[in-house]
Amino acid sequence: MDLSSLEQWENERSEGNDLILKNAGLQMKRLMNIDTAAYREGALSVKTKELLGLTASLVLRCDDCITYHIRRSHEEGVTSEELEEAILVGYVVGGSIVVPHMRRAFARWEQLQAE
Amino acid sequence: MDLSSLEQWENERSEGNDLILKNAGLQMKRLMNIDTAAYREGALSVKTKELLGLTASLVLRCDDCITYHIRRSHEEGVTSEELEEAILVGYVVGGSIVVPHMRRAFARWEQLQAE
Amino acid sequence: MDLSSLEQWENERSEGNDLILKNAGLQMKRLMNIDTAAYREGALSVKTKELLGLTASLVLRCDDCITYHIRRSHEEGVTSEELEEAILVGYVVGGSIVVPHMRRAFARWEQLQAE
Amino acid sequence: MDLSSLEQWENERSEGNDLILKNAGLQMKRLMNIDTAAYREGALSVKTKELLGLTASLVLRCDDCITYHIRRSHEEGVTSEELEEAILVGYVVGGSIVVPHMRRAFARWEQLQAE
Amino acid sequence: MDLSSLEQWENERSEGNDLILKNAGLQMKRLMNIDTAAYREGALSVKTKELLGLTASLVLRCDDCITYHIRRSHEEGVTSEELEEAILVGYVVGGSIVVPHMRRAFARWEQLQAE
Amino acid sequence: MDLSSLEQWENERSEGNDLILKNAGLQMKRLMNIDTAAYREGALSVKTKELLGLTASLVLRCDDCITYHIRRSHEEGVTSEELEEAILVGYVVGGSIVVPHMRRAFARWEQLQAE
Numbered sequence: 159m160d161l162s163s164l165e166q167w168e169n170e171r172s173e174g175n176d177l178i179l180k181n182a183g184l185q186m187k188r189l190m191n192i193d194t195a196a197y198r199e200g201a202l203s204v205k206t207k208e209l210l211g212l213t214a215s216l217v218l219r220c221d222d223c224i225t226y227h228i229r230r231s232h233e234e235g236v237t238s239e240e241l242e243e244a245i246l247v248g249y250v251v252g253g254s255i256v257v258p259h260m261r262r263a264f265a266r267w268e269q270l271q272a273e
Numbered sequence: 274m275d276l277s278s279l280e281q282w283e284n285e286r287s288e289g290n291d292l293i294l295k296n297a298g299l300q301m302k303r304l305m306n307i308d309t310a311a312y313r314e315g316a317l318s319v320k321t322k323e324l325l326g327l328t329a330s331l332v333l334r335c336d337d338c339i340t341y342h343i344r345r346s347h348e349e350g351v352t353s354e355e356l357e358e359a360i361l362v363g364y365v366v367g368g369s370i371v372v373p374h375m376r377r378a379f380a381r382w383e384q385l386q387a388e
Numbered sequence: 389m390d391l392s393s394l395e396q397w398e399n400e401r402s403e404g405n406d407l408i409l410k411n412a413g414l415q416m417k418r419l420m421n422i423d424t425a426a427y428r429e430g431a432l433s434v435k436t437k438e439l440l441g442l443t444a445s446l447v448l449r450c451d452d453c454i455t456y457h458i459r460r461s462h463e464e465g466v467t468s469e470e471l472e473e474a475i476l477v478g479y480v481v482g483g484s485i486v487v488p489h490m491r492r493a494f495a496r497w498e499q500l501q502a503e
Numbered sequence: 504m505d506l507s508s509l510e511q512w513e514n515e516r517s518e519g520n521d522l523i524l525k526n527a528g529l530q531m532k533r534l535m536n537i538d539t540a541a542y543r544e545g546a547l548s549v550k551t552k553e554l555l556g557l558t559a560s561l562v563l564r565c566d567d568c569i570t571y572h573i574r575r576s577h578e579e580g581v582t583s584e585e586l587e588e589a590i591l592v593g594y595v596v597g598g599s600i601v602v603p604h605m606r607r608a609f610a611r612w613e614q615l616q617a618e
Numbered sequence: 619m620d621l622s623s624l625e626q627w628e629n630e631r632s633e634g635n636d637l638i639l640k641n642a643g644l645q646m647k648r649l650m651n652i653d654t655a656a657y658r659e660g661a662l663s664v665k666t667k668e669l670l671g672l673t674a675s676l677v678l679r680c681d682d683c684i685t686y687h688i689r690r691s692h693e694e695g696v697t698s699e700e701l702e703e704a705i706l707v708g709y710v711v712g713g714s715i716v717v718p719h720m721r722r723a724f725a726r727w728e729q730l731q732a733e
Numbered sequence: 734m735d736l737s738s739l740e741q742w743e744n745e746r747s748e749g750n751d752l753i754l755k756n757a758g759l760q761m762k763r764l765m766n767i768d769t770a771a772y773r774e775g776a777l778s779v780k781t782k783e784l785l786g787l788t789a790s791l792v793l794r795c796d797d798c799i800t801y802h803i804r805r806s807h808e809e810g811v812t813s814e815e816l817e818e819a820i821l822v823g824y825v826v827g828g829s830i831v832v833p834h835m836r837r838a839f840a841r842w843e844q845l846q847a848e
Contacts, residue, residue: 159633174734174836181813181839185540186821188533193829195530196365201354206321210359213325214332214366215830217483219680220794222833223366238641239316244325246646250311251329251338253447253483254653255675258682261634264641274519289389289491296468296494300655301476303648308484310645330485332828334565335449337488353526361531368792368828369538370560373567376519379526403504404606411583411609415770416591418763423599425760426710431699436666440704443670444677444711445600450564452603453711469661474670480656481674481683541825546814551781555788555819559826562713562789568826584776589785595771596789596798598677598713619749679795698756706761714768715790718797721749724756 159265164273167225197230205234209244216248219259225266232270241267274380279388282340312345320349324359331363334374340381347385356382389495394503397455427460435464439474446478449489455496462500471497504610509618512570542575550579554589561593564604570611577615586612619725624733627685657690665694669704676708679719685726692730701727734840739848742800772805780809784819791823794834800841807845816842 162170179187197207208230215223231241245263249256277285294302312322323345330338346356360378364371392400409417427437438460445453461471475493479486507515524532542552553575560568576586590608594601622630639647657667668690675683691701705723709716737745754762772782783805790798806816820838824831 159630159637170734171836174833174840177734177839177843178832178835181817181842183545183814183817183821185537186817186824189537189821189824190832192530192534192537193365193832196358196361200358200528201352202324202358206324207358207362209317209321210325210328210362211366213329214363217329217333217485218366218830220830220833223830237316239643242641242643242646243311243315243317243322246311246643246649247322247325248329249483249646249649250308251326251333251483251485253479253481253486255447255481255678255680255683256483257638257650257653258634258680260638261631264637265634267641268637274515274522285389286491289488289495292389292494292498293487293490296472296497298469298472298476298660300652301472301479304476304479304652305487307645307649307652308487315643332830333485335485335488338485354528357526357528357531361528361534364531364534364828366828366830368824368826368831370563370565370568370792370826371828372523372535372538373519373565375523376516379522380519382526383522400504401606404603404610407504407609407613408602408605411587411612413584413587413591413775415767416587416594419591419594419767420602422760422764422767423602423710426703426706430703430758431697432669432703436669437703437707439662439666440670440673440707441711443674444708447674447678448600448711450600450603453600467661473656473660473662473667476656477667477670478674480653481671481678538825541818541821545818546812547784547818551784552818552822554777554781555785555822556826558785558789559792559823562715562793563826582776588771588775588777588782591771592782592785593789594713595768596713596715596786596793598709598711598716600677600711601713619745619752699758702756702758702761706758706764709761709764715793715795715798717753717765717768718749718795720753721746724752725749727756728752 159262161262161265161269164229164269171222171226205231205236208234209236209240213244213248216245216256216259216263217252219256221259221262224259224263228263228266229270238267274377276377276380276384279344279384286337286341320346320351323349324351324355328359328363331360331371331374331378332367334371336374336377339374339378343378343381344385353382389492391492391495391499394459394499401452401456435461435466438464439466439470443474443478446475446486446489446493447482449486451489451492454489454493458493458496459500504607506607506610506614509574509614516567516571550576550581553579554581554585558589558593561590561601561604561608562597564601566604566607569604569608573608573611574615583612619722621722621725621729624689624729631682631686665691665696668694669696669700673704673708676705676716676719676723677712679716681719681722684719684723688723688726689730734837736837736840736844739804739844746797746801780806780811783809784811784815788819788823791820791831791834791838792827794831796834796837799834799838803838803841804845
């Protein structure tokens with residue numbers, strides 16, 4: 159799998175967000191804040207919300223979003239079994255078009271476990 | 274909101290599934306079984322899996338799928354606060370194109386609570 | 389299944405196309421002609437092209453498009469077994485989000501066979 | 504075309520938004536406010552922004568969103584020629600899967616002009 | 619066109635599938651088997667099914683899936699004329715958003731013919 | 734941001750279009766001509782049409798299409814404020830799944846301004 163390192167990915171993501179904020183007006187900044195707030199602890203745990211974000215990103219097939227939520231899930235203590243079950247729901251709902259993203263998702267998971 | 278009753282919705286869904294099974298070959302039947310199995314208790318609870326299915330259905334904007342997972346979430350004891358937070362993740366990830374489906378999602382939720 | 393009759397569906401489709409043509413400029417009219425031409429006999433048979441259109445419509449989840457290609461497939465002599473296999477490819481590629489459209493697809497197929 | 508009247512559509516939309524607000528937490532309410540703010544006069548005119556919203560809604564194939572932006576475009580003085588050109592961009596970008604939504608879009612346009 | 623060689627692409631795909639199988643539970647493995655089975659000879663020929671998979675992958679805009687079905691179509695003896703007609707259906711249905719994937723699809727086709 | 738230079742991007746796009754035209758039949762060539770014609774001056778200005786194409790490409794999440802319309806918008810004298818507002822509409826409509834594409838969109842914009 160030809161993946162960037164997690165550190166490179168992190169740097170590029172951070173650089174890209176700075177670029178958005180530099181160009182963003184007030185509403186765009188507010189929208190980015192809400193994006194962060196939606197994953198905070200509430201009636202649902204952070205862990206559950208990250209898995210929701212992961213499954214939504216899988217069925218919409220966004221590799222950057224998948225990597226982000228997999229890394230956050232790892233930080234929240236999600237186990238390999240839990241990850242597989244959340245990915246299975248995404249695979250069932252989204253179909254085989256999701257498979258190339260699953261390959262990269264599990265490759266990221268292995269990167270995180272090797273750290 | 275011009276919604277069918279939950280009973281009508283249930284009957285039409287059941288009738289439609291019978292129609293699929295009547296026409297389905299072996300692989301299609303197997304695929305429908307896996308669809309059911311993906312939401313069974315495992316490392317993740319049934320409740321969490323139903324919320325994963327709900328958020329995935331929201332961002333893919335499938336009213337029938339949303340109604341199904343909202344009804345199942347209700348059966349699993351999901352609270353209004355938990356439902357709102359799962360829907361918020363779907364709204365944040367999927368954008369305002371999701372709003373018409375949120376209207377119908379909350380209308381279904383009220384139908385379920387009124388039962 | 390709460391489906392319109394095939395005749396009602398046909399009339400509404402025809403009325404809608406007249407409405408487009410009444411409002412369309414030159415490029416929009418040309419685009420609609422290409423849409424028709426793409427399904428004409430060529431290196432691939434009309435039947436194969438209709439099945440391509442059907443599977444594409446299934447994974448993009450467009451009921452009107454599905455009904456159109458199912459009716460055309462029926463006219464081209466597609467059998468129930470062939471239809472099921474084309475729908476299976478759409479189900480595998482597109483996932484369970486396609487299922488509500490499969491219910492209506494098979495209901496349309498039964499309408500056509502009952503004619 | 505089997506469309507609700509504009510008044511019915513308006514009432515159902517308004518009722519649905521009330522239902523969202525009744526169930527919404529703080530972030531969901533903020534997100535709905537940003538949705539409104541994004542279409543306000545700025546460097547781009549309201550009219551241009553409504554056409555952006557219309558074309559985005561067309562390629563994402565959301566009838567409710569299309570009806571909303573067509574009605575707003577009408578209020579902002581968009582002409583039939585301008586509307587046709589914005590819809591053409593949506594048709595070219597989004598393909599024939601957009602056509603059923605174009606039928607309903609032009610039917611709504613005729614409703615608005617008949618008022 | 620900055621494409622990997624077909625051999626590199628093949629290796630990466632194979633490595634990715636191994637990664638999925640290593641992490642997969644029973645249902646995920648079953649789902650991958652059905653994915654393979656859906657393209658087997660039946661009432662429709664393997665060739666027709668590969669073209670169905672290609673067109674579905676085009677309109678869903680998945681480069682890996684497109685490359686896979688183009689390579690399989692080549693193995694099944696699909697001609698350049700047949701390929702162009704299947705891609706045209708995808709272009710007509712999916713719109714100009716499909717064009718960047720068509721560029722890569724034809725580049726893969728030339729790679730296969732140059733072998 | 735790991736972006737190709739604009740010149741490299743331009744060359745690859747041009748090479749890819751040549752590849753399509755070399756393989757295209759008559760209808761495919763006609764469709765590519767309509768794609769060009771849809772953005773010509775009419776009741777709406779070229780600038781407005783390019784912004785429509787940009788927002789549609791954003792919500793459909795096609796980086797190549799976004800780069801193309803950003804470069805064309807730049808040629809048509811779109812200002813940074815106008816660009817930000819068109820991108821905001823895409824972000825609001827399409828949700829956070831659009832964010833990775835916004836990062837690359839603003840990076841392309843900076844490339845264009847640095848020329």
